[in-house]
Amino acid sequence: MISLIQNLIDALSLGSLYALVALGIGLLFGILRLINLAHGDFITVGAYALIVPSTEAVAQLAIGGFHPILLLPSIALIVVILALLTDALVFRPLRRAAQPSLMIASFAVSYIIQNGLILIYGARPKNLNLWPALTGQIALGELRLPTLQIVTIVTTLVLMIGLALFLKRTSYGVQMRAAAEDFRMARYLGVRGNLVIGMAFAISGVLAAVVSLLFLSQTGSLETGLGVPLALFGLVAVVIGGMGSLVGAVVGGFLVGAIVTLLQAYLPVEMRSFRDAFAFAFVIVILLWRPSGLIRAKAFDQRV
Amino acid sequence: MALLTVENLHVSYGGVTAVRGLSLSVNEGEVVSILGPNGAGKSSTLAVIAGGVAPRAGRVTYAGQDITGGRAEEIARSGISLVPEGRHVFATLTVEENLAVGTYMHKGKADIAGVLERFPRLKERRDFPAGRLSGGEQQMLVIARAMLAKPKLMLVDEPSLGLAPLIIDQVYDILLDLRRQGMSLLIVEQSTSRILKHADRIYVLRGGAVQLEDTAANLRDGEAIKRAYFGFDEGAA
Ligand SMILES: Nc1ncnc2c1ncn2[C@@H]1O[C@H](COP(=O)(O)OP(=O)(O)OP(=O)(O)O)[C@@H](O)[C@H]1O
Numbered sequence: 001m002i003s004l005i006q007n008l009i010d011a012l013s014l015g016s017l018y019a020l021v022a023l024g025i026g027l028l029f030g031i032l033r034l035i036n037l038a039h040g041d042f043i044t045v046g047a048y049a050l051i052v053p054s055t056e057a058v059a060q061l062a063i064g065g066f067h068p069i070l071l072l073p074s075i076a077l078i079v080v081i082l083a084l085l086t087d088a089l090v091f092r093p094l095r096r097a098a099q100p101s102l103m104i105a106s107f108a109v110s111y112i113i114q115n116g117l118i119l120i121y122g123a124r125p126k127n128l129n130l131w132p133a134l135t136g137q138i139a140l141g142e143l144r145l146p147t148l149q150i151v152t153i154v155t156t157l158v159l160m161i162g163l164a165l166f167l168k169r170t171s172y173g174v175q176m177r178a179a180a181e182d183f184r185m186a187r188y189l190g191v192r193g194n195l196v197i198g199m200a201f202a203i204s205g206v207l208a209a210v211v212s213l214l215f216l217s218q219t220g221s222l223e224t225g226l227g228v229p230l231a232l233f234g235l236v237a238v239v240i241g242g243m244g245s246l247v248g249a250v251v252g253g254f255l256v257g258a259i260v261t262l263l264q265a266y267l268p269v270e271m272r273s274f275r276d277a278f279a280f281a282f283v284i285v286i287l288l289w290r291p292s293g294l295i296r297a298k299a300f301d302q303r304v
Numbered sequence: 305m306a307l308l309t310v311e312n313l314h315v316s317y318g319g320v321t322a323v324r325g326l327s328l329s330v331n332e333g334e335v336v337s338i339l340g341p342n343g344a345g346k347s348s349t350l351a352v353i354a355g356g357v358a359p360r361a362g363r364v365t366y367a368g369q370d371i372t373g374g375r376a377e378e379i380a381r382s383g384i385s386l387v388p389e390g391r392h393v394f395a396t397l398t399v400e401e402n403l404a405v406g407t408y409m410h411k412g413k414a415d416i417a418g419v420l421e422r423f424p425r426l427k428e429r430r431d432f433p434a435g436r437l438s439g440g441e442q443q444m445l446v447i448a449r450a451m452l453a454k455p456k457l458m459l460v461d462e463p464s465l466g467l468a469p470l471i472i473d474q475v476y477d478i479l480l481d482l483r484r485q486g487m488s489l490l491i492v493e494q495s496t497s498r499i500l501k502h503a504d505r506i507y508v509l510r511g512g513a514v515q516l517e518d519t520a521a522n523l524r525d526g527e528a529i530k531r532a533y534f535g536f537d538e539g540a541a
């Protein structure tokens with residue numbers, strides 16, 4: 001029973017990270033039809049921004065030493081600026097480009113960011129123990145819950161509720177949803193295209209920054225490719241959830257988290273190193289069963 | 305005074321030429337109609353006026369300003385509303401949210417409740433996702449949404465397409481109501497009869513160019529329109 005609950009918490013906290021990544025990718029896909037492979041590198045930049053830029057092997061805290069109340073907005077601001085710059089320099093000139101061209105461009109951005117990080121910080125991984133207080137456990141009777149996982153789950157819930165309220169209740173949120181459904185029609189109604197896209201990049205940046213901090217707190221290690229597998233799993237979550245549906249992205253994120261956690265817990269020890277192969281096999285099964293994802297993007301659910 | 309003038313417009317998509325040398329104008333308070341067969345270039349013309357498509361050549365002037373090739377959102381904000389062909393409702397947004405999108409350029413200061421009074425079917429379904437509405441209800445919704453943008457000029461592309469005659473009557477009742485309130489209208493249609501009754505002036509388009517242009521009164525018997533529409537040689541017919 002106890003181990004079941006602990007596995008469940010594991011699955012929820014890993015799923016939370018994937019869901020946050022999937023939301024960041026899904027939001028841009030919804031509006032721009034852009035599959036942003038550089039999203040993982042936004043996450044990496046958020047993590048590196050914590051330390052002093054130098055190629056030395058030992059990481060020196062810079063922003064990472066701030067009080068969390070200051071740290072969080074600082075990192076978010078840096079990643080948001082990066083995301084907005086990426087839009088202005090790369091994607092805005094490509095507004096009329098075909099979808100594959102956009103994806104290739106994001107691939108290029110991903111490489112440029114990773115190489116830039118190597119140039120500034122060196123290629124060797126660095127240890128960084130952010131927020132040691134979070135490595136403890138909360139005891140609930142016999143149950144011991146890792147503080148960091150609880151923090152991860154709660155943060156994710158708060159962000160998701162915030163995003164849902166923004167999209168549902170504010171005029172900018174409604175404009176974003178309208179643009180995601182029919183960009184040209186939204187512009188015919190006076191919705192400013194570049195503003196809506198900029199907001200999507202900014203929100204995507206905030207989500208990436210939060211993932212940076214949560215993920216780094218878990219692993220304690222900085223490397224220039226740290227966001228790449230996160231973006232891959234996030235993208236998988238978006239696809240199995242149903243491209244174009246944000247609810248789908250969240251569901252997909254938690255599902256991928258659950259699959260990976262269950263495999264980690266219940267695969268025979270000698271097979272655990274193949275965990276990700278099994279996880280992707282599951283993904284293929286899901287796609288065979290539901291080729292367009294679990295949640296059909298409702299835009300296609302139109303009356304004929 | 306001409307509210308809108310289009311001069312010598314040329315539109316092409318890659319190698320396909322859709323409009324060649326078209327000119328037209330809409331005066332303040334006027335209802336003007338563009339008639340023409342499939343592929344004549346009617347929707348392309350409206351798209352250029354509304355800023356959705358950049359023309360290859362030509363000039364669009366609105367209220368004395370050159371708006372050629374302007375951004376769609378800025379043209380919308382300057383008082384031109386396009387109701388495009390094929391009912392572009394935001395399917396997952398509720399009816400009320402769809403209407404709200406039309407109001408944001410006026411900082412939300414628009415009378416959604418008042419407009420809903422004139423569309424009882426929409427009022428009943430205000431919390432429905434727009435994608436679930438019937439075709440006629442969706443057509444009502446896109447017109448109501450465009451009304452809330454408070455344009456001076458509304459461009460309406462084939463409002464009667466695929467609707468039952470009774471619903472078409474309702475759509476035209478609303479359009480004529482707008483005209484009575486001083487709005488100018490440029491309406492694209494394929495069927496002649498209703499337009500002859502309601503428009504002030506008519507342009508017949510074929511092959512991307514104006515074949516015939518006259519007042520509805522002069523074209524009342526429909527014969528000249530038929531010839532221009534189908535391209536029969538005038539002498540032979
Ligand atoms: N986006 C596009 N890409 C390529 N060709 C296009 C595009 N839009 C229109 N065309 C072509 O331009 C020509 C004119 O099209 P347009 O839609 O303006 O005609 P229309 O008069 O509105 O026709 P309909 O009555 O069928 O709506 C057609 O030959 C069409 O195939």
Ligand SMILES: [Mg+2]
Pocket residue numbers: 346347348389461
């Ligand atoms: Mg058309």
